[in-house]
Amino acid sequence: MDAATCTTCSGPCAPRLLGVSLRPYFLVLPMTISPSATRRRFLSAASGLAVLGAMPIVARATTQSTPPTKNLAMDHTHTHEKIELLYAVGANYVPKALTELNHFLRDHYSGRIGSMDAGLYDIMHRLRTMLKVRTPYEIISGYRSPQTNERLRTTRGGGVARHSLHMEGKAVDLRLPGVPLDELRDAALVLKAGGVGYYPGSNFVHVDTGRVRTWRG
Numbered sequence: 527m528d529a530a531t532c533t534t535c536s537g538p539c540a541p542r543l544l545g546v547s548l549r550p551y552f553l554v555l556p557m558t559i560s561p562s563a564t565r566r567r568f569l570s571a572a573s574g575l576a577v578l579g580a581m582p583i584v585a586r587a588t589t590q591s592t593p594p595t596k597n598l599a600m601d602h603t604h605t606h607e608k609i610e611l612l613y614a615v616g617a618n619y620v621p622k623a624l625t626e627l628n629h630f631l632r633d634h635y636s637g638r639i640g641s642m643d644a645g646l647y648d649i650m651h652r653l654r655t656m657l658k659v660r661t662p663y664e665i666i667s668g669y670r671s672p673q674t675n676e677r678l679r680t681t682r683g684g685g686v687a688r689h690s691l692h693m694e695g696k697a698v699d700l701r702l703p704g705v706p707l708d709e710l711r712d713a714a715l716v717l718k719a720g721g722v723g724y725y726p727g728s729n730f731v732h733v734d735t736g737r738v739r740t741w742r743g
């Protein structure tokens with residue numbers, strides 16, 4: 527269970543754009559042909575097998591194609607910050623991007639920065655891909671410090687779980703402009719990647735990397 531939307535903004539209100547350059551991550555991928563391969567091709571040509579000798583080189587260049595990149599874009603409804611970045615190349619997360627995302631999804635009440643589970647970003651990436659939209663998510667809540675969670679729990683009349691996964695950086699409350707809330711929920715349920723809470727009254731869906739389960743708030 528989670529806090530409903532709050533109108534209090536404890537963070538800086540000026541819009542800021544955080545992010546990392548995409549370019550460096552595309553430049554490090556090796557596509558070179560080794561000297562030994564060049565030498566093999568030369569020797570093959572010299573022996574009259576130029577075409578056959580070149581084929582392994584072509585095949586190798588194909589198998590070293592660029593791994594799929596994973597991007598995220600988010601607007602925070604409380605801090606009014608925006609972020610758009612490449613957070614992973616294939617199965618490899620980009621450390622600098624994870625650091626920026628930890629800051630972006632910090633406890634906006636206390637300013638405390640947690641360590642977010644990168645599996646959340648994969649869920650969010652897959653959802654946008656599945657729904658075929660490129661609009662930024664609107665974030666209502668990411669990391670929540672234990673102190674903030676306890677304060678919300680005791681002042682919101684039971685709307686916040688005592689052991690919320692937000693405190694472990696494993697949950698985020700969000701919506702996706704242009705996608706009806708129930709469609710976003712249904713897409714998250716299809717993934718079976720964790721918990722999915724549906725909060726139509728507060729206009730957000732909670733997703734987490736805990737066990738697969740669902741509820742309505």
Ligand SMILES: [Zn+2]
Nearest residue numbers: 528697699732
């Ligand atoms: Zn939540």
